Amino acid sequence: MRGAVSVGLLSGAVAVYLALVGVVEQLHARLVLVEPVRLSLGQVALFLVGLGGAVAAARRAKGGSAAALGGALAGVSAGAVLSALVLAGPPLNIRAMFVNASPPLFALVTLGRGHAGVPTVLALWGILGAAAGVAVRLPARLRRPLAWGAVAVLLLSVFQELVQLILQASEHTEGVTSLLFTPDSPTPGAAVAVFVVTAGLNALWRARGAEVRRRAGALSPGGRRTLRLVGPAAAVVAALLLPVVGGAFVSQVLVIVGLFTLMGLGLNLEVGFAGLLDLGFVAFFAIGAYTVGLLTSVGNLGIAQMSFWAALPVAVVVALVAGVILGIPVLGIRGDYLAIATLGFGEIVRLLVLSDFLRPWLGGSQGLLDIPKPVFAGVELVGPEHLFYVTLAFSAVVAYVAWRLQDSRLGRVWMAIREDEDVAEALGVDLVSAKLLAYGLGAAFAGVGGAIFAVMLGSVFPHSFQLLISINVLALIIVGGLGSLPGVIVGALALVGLPELLREFGEFRFLVYGALLVVMMLLRPEGLWPAAEQRRELREHVEAGEPSAEEAGGRHPAGEPAGG
Amino acid sequence: MADLLVVEGLTKRFGGLVAVNALDLVVTAHTIHSVIGPNGAGKTTVFNCVTGFYQPEEGRILFRGEAIQGLRPDRICRLGISRTYQNIRLFANMTARQNVLLGQHVHLRSTWIGAIVASRFTREEELEAHREAERLLTFVGLSGKGGVLARNLPYGDQRRLEVARALATRPAFLLLDEPTAGMNPRETQDMMGLIRRLRDDLGITIGLIEHQMRVVMTISDRVTVLDYGTKISEGTPREVQGDPRVVEAYLGRRRVSEAGR
Numbered sequence: 001m002r003g004a005v006s007v008g009l010l011s012g013a014v015a016v017y018l019a020l021v022g023v024v025e026q027l028h029a030r031l032v033l034v035e036p037v038r039l040s041l042g043q044v045a046l047f048l049v050g051l052g053g054a055v056a057a058a059r060r061a062k063g064g065s066a067a068a069l070g071g072a073l074a075g076v077s078a079g080a081v082l083s084a085l086v087l088a089g090p091p092l093n094i095r096a097m098f099v100n101a102s103p104p105l106f107a108l109v110t111l112g113r114g115h116a117g118v119p120t121v122l123a124l125w126g127i128l129g130a131a132a133g134v135a136v137r138l139p140a141r142l143r144r145p146l147a148w149g150a151v152a153v154l155l156l157s158v159f160q161e162l163v164q165l166i167l168q169a170s171e172h173t174e175g176v177t178s179l180l181f182t183p184d185s186p187t188p189g190a191a192v193a194v195f196v197v198t199a200g201l202n203a204l205w206r207a208r209g210a211e212v213r214r215r216a217g218a219l220s221p222g223g224r225r226t227l228r229l230v231g232p233a234a235a236v237v238a239a240l241l242l243p244v245v246g247g248a249f250v251s252q253v254l255v256i257v258g259l260f261t262l263m264g265l266g267l268n269l270e271v272g273f274a275g276l277l278d279l280g281f282v283a284f285f286a287i288g289a290y291t292v293g294l295l296t297s298v299g300n301l302g303i304a305q306m307s308f309w310a311a312l313p314v315a316v317v318v319a320l321v322a323g324v325i326l327g328i329p330v331l332g333i334r335g336d337y338l339a340i341a342t343l344g345f346g347e348i349v350r351l352l353v354l355s356d357f358l359r360p361w362l363g364g365s366q367g368l369l370d371i372p373k374p375v376f377a378g379v380e381l382v383g384p385e386h387l388f389y390v391t392l393a394f395s396a397v398v399a400y401v402a403w404r405l406q407d408s409r410l411g412r413v414w415m416a417i418r419e420d421e422d423v424a425e426a427l428g429v430d431l432v433s434a435k436l437l438a439y440g441l442g443a444a445f446a447g448v449g450g451a452i453f454a455v456m457l458g459s460v461f462p463h464s465f466q467l468l469i470s471i472n473v474l475a476l477i478i479v480g481g482l483g484s485l486p487g488v489i490v491g492a493l494a495l496v497g498l499p500e501l502l503r504e505f506g507e508f509r510f511l512v513y514g515a516l517l518v519v520m521m522l523l524r525p526e527g528l529w530p531a532a533e534q535r536r537e538l539r540e541h542v543e544a545g546e547p548s549a550e551e552a553g554g555r556h557p558a559g560e561p562a563g564g
Numbered sequence: 565m566a567d568l569l570v571v572e573g574l575t576k577r578f579g580g581l582v583a584v585n586a587l588d589l590v591v592t593a594h595t596i597h598s599v600i601g602p603n604g605a606g607k608t609t610v611f612n613c614v615t616g617f618y619q620p621e622e623g624r625i626l627f628r629g630e631a632i633q634g635l636r637p638d639r640i641c642r643l644g645i646s647r648t649y650q651n652i653r654l655f656a657n658m659t660a661r662q663n664v665l666l667g668q669h670v671h672l673r674s675t676w677i678g679a680i681v682a683s684r685f686t687r688e689e690e691l692e693a694h695r696e697a698e699r700l701l702t703f704v705g706l707s708g709k710g711g712v713l714a715r716n717l718p719y720g721d722q723r724r725l726e727v728a729r730a731l732a733t734r735p736a737f738l739l740l741d742e743p744t745a746g747m748n749p750r751e752t753q754d755m756m757g758l759i760r761r762l763r764d765d766l767g768i769t770i771g772l773i774e775h776q777m778r779v780v781m782t783i784s785d786r787v788t789v790l791d792y793g794t795k796i797s798e799g800t801p802r803e804v805q806g807d808p809r810v811v812e813a814y815l816g817r818r819r820v821s822e823a824g825r
Contacts, residue, residue, distance in 0.1 A: 401680050408679030408686075409672050412658075416666045419655035426615055428641035428670035428733055437676065 004057035008074030008129070011053025012081025015046050019085065019109065022100040023508050028108050031185035032157040041157065042108055050078040050125055051132045058133035068133040075129020076122055082109050083118045141206050149199030153191050160186060162250070162501060169247045239392060243385040251384035253500040255456060258391030259449045260496045263473045264480070264488040265395070265402050266445030271474065272483035272531070273411060274438040275418025277339045279470050280326070280346025284319045284443035286465040288450025290353060290362060291315035292371070293460040299370030301363050308374035312451050319447025320440045322349075327439035331432060334421075346470055354462040367461035371454050387456050394452065398445050403485055405441070414438055472496070479520055481527025490529045568593040568737055568769050569614070574623035574633075576609050576793075583609040585793040586623070591737070591786075596763055596770040598780045600804075601790035602813060607773045608650060610790070611739050614771075615647050616640040627737070642670050646735035648726040650742045650773070654714040660725050661710035664697040667732025697732070704728040704758060720751040727758065731766075738762065739771040744779055752776065756783050781805065789813065 018024050028042030057074035058067040086106045088094075095101045110117030111124075135143055156163065164181055167173045180190040216227055243251040263285055270276045295304045295311035304311075330341045353362050362368065374381045374390065381387060405411050413434045416424040425431050454460050472495065480491025495513070502509045520528075571589040575582065584606045591597045599607045612618040614625055616637035625633040632640055646667075655663050672693060678686035701710055704724040709717065714725060723743055730738055740759065744752045756779055762768045774780045780787060781801040789797040789804055791813040797804050804810055 404680045404682065405676060408676060409669065409674055409690075410676040410679060412662055412666050413669060415658055415662070416655050419657060420653055422617070422637075423649070423653045423655070424666070426617070426637040426641055426647060427667055427729070428638045429666075430638050441676075 003060055004070040004073040005077045007053045007057045007060075008050075008077025009081055011049050011056075011074065012078035014053075015049040015078060015082055016085050018045065018049065019082075019105055020098045020100055021511075023511065024108065025100055025102070025105055026505060026508055028104075030157065032154070033188065033191060034182050034185045036188065040108065043111075044154065046082070046109070047125075047128060050075055050128060053078050054129035054132035055136055057129075058136040061133070064134070064137045067137050068130045071133020071136070072126045072130035075125040075127070075132070078129070079122045079125030082125075083121050086110055086118065086121075087115065141203065144206060145199035145202040148202040149195040152194050152198035153186075156186050156191065156194050159501065165249060166246055169245060243388045248384050251388045253497055255384055255387050255391050255452075256500060257492045257497045258388070258395050259453055259456075260473060260476060260492040261395050261489055262391070262398055262449030262452075263446045263469075264477050264492055265398050265485070266442040266449075267473050268477045268483065268485070268488050269402060269405070269414075269442040269445065270438050272477055273406065273418065274414035274435065276435065276438055277335070277342070278439075278442070279339050279343040279467070279474070280349070281342075281442075281446060281473055282465045282467070282469040283326070283346045283349035284322055284446035285450040285453065285469065286349055286353065286462075287322045287443075288315045288319045288447030289454040289460045289464070290368065290450075291318045291447070292451040292454040293368035294362075296455070297368050297371050299368065301361065301368050302370070308372075308451070308455055309376075312448070315451040316444045316447045319450070320444040323440040323443025324436050326443070327436045331435055343467070343470075346465075346467060350462055350465050350467075353465075365462060367459055368454075369459045371458050371460070373458070374455050381455075384456075387452065391452055394448050398448060399485055399489075401441075402445070406485070410434070410437065475517065479517065479527060481530035484527060484529050484531035487527050487529040487531065491527070494528065566593045567591070568628065569771075570624075570626040571610070571614070572624045572626070574610070574613060574620050574625065576606075576613055576618055576620045583793050584613065584620070584790075587790075587793070587795055589788060589795070591769060591771060593736075593769050594763060594767055595785035596759065596772055596783055598772045598774055598784040598787045598801075599790060600774065600777075600780055600787060601796075604792075605790040605813075606793040607790055608741060609793075611647060611741055611771070611773065614640075615645060615739065638670075641733055641735075644734070644736035645739070646730040646733045646737075647739035648723075648730050648741055648743060650745065652719075652722050652726055654722055654725060654729070656715035657713060659711050659713055660701060660706060660717065660721075660728075661694070661697050663714055663725055663729045664700050664710075664732050665693055667700075667729040668693050668696060670733055700728045700731055701725075703731070703761075705754070720747055720754075723747070723755065724758070727762075731762075731768075735768060737769045737771065739773075741773045742775060743772070744774065744776055752779060759783060 015024075024042040024045055026042070027045050028040040030041040031038065032041055032044055033039040054071040054074045058071040061067040061070040085101075086109055089101050089106060107114070110121055113120060135146065138146075160181060164177055167177045167180070180186060186194075216224065219227065242254060246254075263281065266284070267278060267281050270278045270281075292308065292311045292315045294302065295306045295314060296302065296308055298305055306314075326342065326345050330338055330345075333341050352358055354365055356364060358364070376386075376390075379386070381390060413424065413429050416427070416429060417431065417434060421431060453464070457464075476491035476495040477488055478491075479495055480487030480489070499509050499513060505512075567590050569589070569591040571587055574584055574587040574589075576584040587606075587610065589610070599610060601607055609618065613620045613633070616632070616635050616639070620633055623633065624631055627640075627643055627645060630643070632643060632645075635643075655666065658666070672689055674683075674686040674689045698707070698710060701707055704727050706717075706721060706724055706728065709721065714722065717725060727740070727743070743759065744755050747755060759770060759772070760783060763770055772780070772784065784801050787797075787799065787801050787804045788795060789807070789810050796809045796813055797807040799807070
C-alpha cells in the first residue's frame with residue numbers, strides 16, 4: 001500500500017508539472033463535453049495522468065479488492081498533490097516563478113469551486129483511481145472494448161474541428177454536424193454513440209475475429225488474393241477521395257505529408273536499404289526546389305521560363321547528380337562519421353543558396369519568386385486539392401520504383417552493404433557504384449519532392465531547408481519502420497500529418513511529439529509498420545515460445561489509453 | 565599439375581609487427597592445401613592478403629599467372645577466389661536464399677533500370693538465380709531452409725551457408741577459414757565430406773585453415789606450417805607430422821627435450 005501511495009504521489013507530481021508548464025491550460029481551451037458536465041481536455045489530461053498512476057498501483061496489488069484499494073489510494077494521493085498546489089499556490093505566490101500558476105488553472109483543477117472544491121477533488125480522484133483499479137482486473141474481453149471506446153471519444157473531441165470541416169464540405173452531411181457537435185464540443189449523444197459503436201465493434205471483433213480470420217485462411221488461393229487486394233484498393237479509393245471530402249485544409253496537410261513521404265522514400269533508400277546514414281538529406285530537396293524555381297520562374301531571376309513538367313525531369317537529374325557528388329567524398333566513411341560528413345553537406349548547400357556570393361543567381365535570403373503553378377490539360381493546378389493529386393501521383397511512381405528496387409539485384413546489394421560491406425565487397429560487389437546509386441537515386445526522389453514544393457509555395461527561400469527537416473525525415477522513417485515502404489507513409493502521417501492537424505495546441509505538440517518518440521522507441525523499436533524481415537524475426541520468436549509484442553502489451557491493459 | 569596460386573616473398577607488417585614474413589607458397593590446382601600453425605602465426609593474414617582485404621608490403625601473389633596483389637576484393641572475387649570467415653560473417657538479417665543470391669552477384673547482368681521496368685531479361689535471370697540458389701542450398705544440405713533468416717540458423721547450418729554463398733561466386737579457389745571451428749564430431753565429419761566433394765565433384769581448389777589436426781591430416785593433399793609469419797615446414801600430412809620443427813612450434817622446445825628424456 002505504501003507503493004500505491006508513492007506511485008500516486010509521483011503521478012500527482014507529473015500532473016502538477018504539466019499544469020505548471022502550461023500544457024493543461026492550453027488544453028483547457030478544448031472541451032470534451034459541455035453537458036451534463038463541463039469537461040475540458042486539460043482536465044481529462046490531468047485525470048489520465050492520475051489514472052496512469054492508479055493503474056500502475058492496481059497492477060502491483062494482488063486480488064481484486066486490493067487492486068481497487070490500491071487504485072483508490074494512488075488516486076487520492078495524486079489528488080492530494082494537486083490539492084496542495086491549489087491550497088499552497090496563492091499564499092506562497094508561486095506565480096512569481098511559474099507564470100502558469102494562475103487563478104484559472106486552480107479553478108480548472110478544483111472544477112471551479114475554489115478551496116471548497118478540495119474535498120471534491122480528493123473524492124473524485126479516489127473514485128477514479130478505484131474505478132481504474134477495478135478496470136485493470138476486468139477480463140480482457142470487457143476491458144479492451146471499454147478502453148477503445150474511451151479512446152475513440154477522446155479522439156472525437158481532439159479532432160472535432162477536422163470532423164466538422166469534413167462534414168460541412170458536403171451538403172448531405174451538413175445537417176449531421178449540429179447533431180454531433182455543440183459549438184464547443186461533441187454532444188453527449190455523439191460521445192455515447194461513438195463510445196458504444198467503438199466498444200461494440202471491438203467486442204465483436206474479439207469474439208468473432210478469430211473465426212473470420214480462420215475462414216479467410218480457408219478461402220481458395222484466388223479468393224485470398226482478391227481479399228488481399230481489398231485493403232490496398234480501399235486505400236487508393238480513400239486517397240483519391242480525401243481532398244474532395246476534406247477540403248482545402250486537409251489537402252494542404254496531405255500535400256505536406258506527401259512531400260515528406262517523397263523525401264522519406266528517398267532517405268529510406270539510403271538509410272533503410274543501404275544503411276548509409278545521411279543527415280544532410282534536405283540538400284537534395286533544396287536542389288530540386290531551386291532547379292524548378294530557376295527554370296520556371298517568370299520573375300527576374302528566372303532563366304528559362306520553362307513549364308513545370310519540362311523542369312521536373314531536369315530537377316530530378318540535377319538532384320541525382322548532386323547525390324552522386326555528395327557520395328564520392330564520403331564513400332570511405334562509415335557509421336557515425338558518415339552522419340557528420342553528410343550533415344556538413346546539407347549545411348553547405350543551405351549556406352550556399354543563402355550566400356551573397358550566389359545572390360545574383362539564387363536571390364540570397366530573398367529567394368526565388370514568381371514561380372508559376374503547373375498547368376495540366378489546360379487547367380492551372382492552383383489549389384492544394386490539385387497539388388495533392390500531383391503529389392499523390394509522383395509518390396505512387398516513386399514508391400513503385402522503390403518497391404521494384406527493393407527485391408532486385410541492386411536491392412540485395414544494398415542490403416548486403418548494410419549488413420557487412422567488407423564481406424559484400426569480397427563477394428564481388430562494387431561498393432563504389434552501389435553506394436553512389438543509393439545516394440543518387442535517393443537524392444532524385446527528394447528532388448521530385450523539392451520540385452513540387454517550389455510550385456506549391458510559388459517561391460523558394462533558403463530558410464525552408466533547415467537541418468530540422470533532415471532530422472524529421474530520418475525520424476519518420478525510423479518511426480514508420482526502417483527499410484519498410486508502407487512504414488514511410490505511416491511515419492509521414494504520424495509525424496508530419498498529426499502535428500499539422502494539432503497545430504492549435506501550439507508549441508506543446510512538440511513536447512508530446514518528443515515524448516511519443518521516446519515511448520515509441522521503447523515499446524516498438526521496429527517501427528509502426530516494420531519491414532518484412534523484421535516482422536519475420538518477431539514471428540519466429542513467437543514460434544520459439546517467447547511472448548510477442550502484442551501479448552506483452554496485453555499484460556499492460558489500460559496502459560495504452562491512459563498513456564495516449 | 566598446374567600451379568593455381570603462387571605467393572612469392574609475401575610480407576605484411578602491422579606497425580612493428582611482422583605478421584607474414586617473406587612467405588613463398590604454391591597451391592596446386594584441384595588439391596586441398598592446408599595452412600596450419602599456432603595462434604597468431606599469420607594464417608588468416610595470408611588469406612586476407614590473397615583475397616585483397618590487406619595490401620601486402622612486399623611480394624607478389626599470382627593467380628593463374630596474373631598478379632593480384634593490391635587489387636580490390638571485388639576484382640579478386642571476379643577472378644575466381646572466394647572465402648569463408650573464421651568468425652562467421654553472414655548477412656545476418658537476410659534469408660539464407662538472399663545470402664546465396666548475393667553470392668551470385670558477379671554472374672548476374674540485370675540492371676536497376678531493368679528491375680524497375682520488370683524487363684523479360686531481368687525476370688528470367690532472377691528466376692534462374694533463385695533456382696541456382698536452391699541447388700546450392702541443397703548441395704550444402706540446407707534444402708528447405710532458404711526462407712530462414714541467416715541469424716536464426718543453427719551454428720552448423722550457418723557454416724554451411726557461408727560455404728554455399730562462397731560457392732555461388734563460382735570460384736576456382738576457395739579459402740576456408742576454420743570451417744569446423746566449434747563443431748561437434750558429427751558436424752565435423754559432415755563438413756569434411758562437403759570439403760572433399762568441393763574438390764572431387766566441383767573441381768575446386770581448397771585453401772584450408774584448420775586447427776583440428778585430425779581434419780587436417782585426413783583430408784589435406786598438402787600442408788604448410790607457419791610460425792611467427794614464417795614457413796617452417798611444408799609437405800604431405802605425413803611429412804609435416806614427423807617434422808621436429810613443427811612439433812617444436814606447437815609444443816615448445818623445453819617440452820620436446822623433456823619428452824625426449
